[in-house]
Amino acid sequence: MxxxxxxxxxxxxxxxxxxxxxxxxxxxxxxxxxxxxxxxxxxxxxxxxxxxxxxxxxxxxxxxxxxxxxxxxxxxxxxxxxxxxxxxxxxxxxxxxxxxxxxxxLPPEPEVTTGQELAARAGVAENSAVVDQLVELGLIRRLDDGRLEVLDPALLTAGLQVVELGVPPEELIAAQAAVTEHVREIAQTYVQMFVDTAWRSFVAAGSPPEELERVQAMVARLQPVAAQALLAAFRTEMAAAVESAVETALSQFPEEESGSPPA
Incomplete structure (x- = not known):
């Protein structure tokens, strides 16, 4: 025993x-x-x-x-x-x-709100199905008292601004789910780059305490530098996508007959 x-x-x-x-x-x-x-x-x-x-x-x-x-x-x-x-x-x-x-x-400090307040900020009717989608996406967490905890307020604010442009919340949530998958892959790419270079060298050297501050500084700078590079690439690709979409949209307009008198 x-x-x-x-x-x-x-x-x-x-x-x-x-x-x-x-x-x-x-x-x-x-x-x-x-x-x-x-x-x-x-x-x-x-x-x-x-x-x-x-x-x-x-x-x-x-x-x-x-x-x-x-x-x-x-x-x-x-x-x-x-x-x-x-x-x-x-x-x-x-x-x-x-x-x-x-x-x-880490994202900013979470915010606590209600489904009614969230719908009012978006200018739409309260919809529990939309909240369920946000929970599934990992943007919101339901609390025991029935309120909602917004895990990334900055992302929510950006989403509400898109809704104000006239995009239905359901369409935005679907688009955000796709974007999140791509962003996750991008984040893993940058993190793996750090692990394969700075971190591996730090560990191979025996993790010397005098090098720890340098590694920490690199980690702190990696986020803004990676975000800047990602934003630059996004602007380029967004411009190309908008140009292509505009050309496609304009091609659907009926052509004016040559020589027709002005209205």
């Missing part, structure tokens, strides 16, 4: 497991806040012995990072998204690197 290991002796303070009160005291937060962070998924679950949870070094590292990000002005929602893909047992150094590499790419 096996028995659960109990917390280590007090002598090895950096290694021993902590109760929730000890963890809060170690990091300098209240137990109430610690429980709130856990409820949001910011901390991995503790090891349970009966009804008592025990926390290890990975919890200390994660909680310290949460506290630091809050001090830097991050909201809990932004921290939640930043840490969502981080390994639950990552060290403090790994979490710090994860934050540095991912933070520049």
């Amino acid at each position: 096996t028995t659960a290991a109990m917390p280590r002796p007090e002598g090895d303070d950096t290694q021993r497991e902590l109760t929730v009160d000890e963890l809060a005291a170690r990091v300098g937060v209240t137990v109430r806040n610690l429980r709130a962070y856990s409820a949001r998924g910011l901390l991995p679950p503790p090891r349970m012995v009966g009804r008592t949870g025990y926390y290890g070094r990975e919890h200390v590292a994660r909680l310290i990072l949460v506290r630091e990000m809050l001090a830097e002005g991050y909201s809990l929602a932004m921290i939640e998204r930043t840490l969502a893909s981080a390994p639950p047992t990552a060290s403090s150094a790994t979490l710090a690197l994860h934050r540095a590499l991912l933070a520049p790419w």
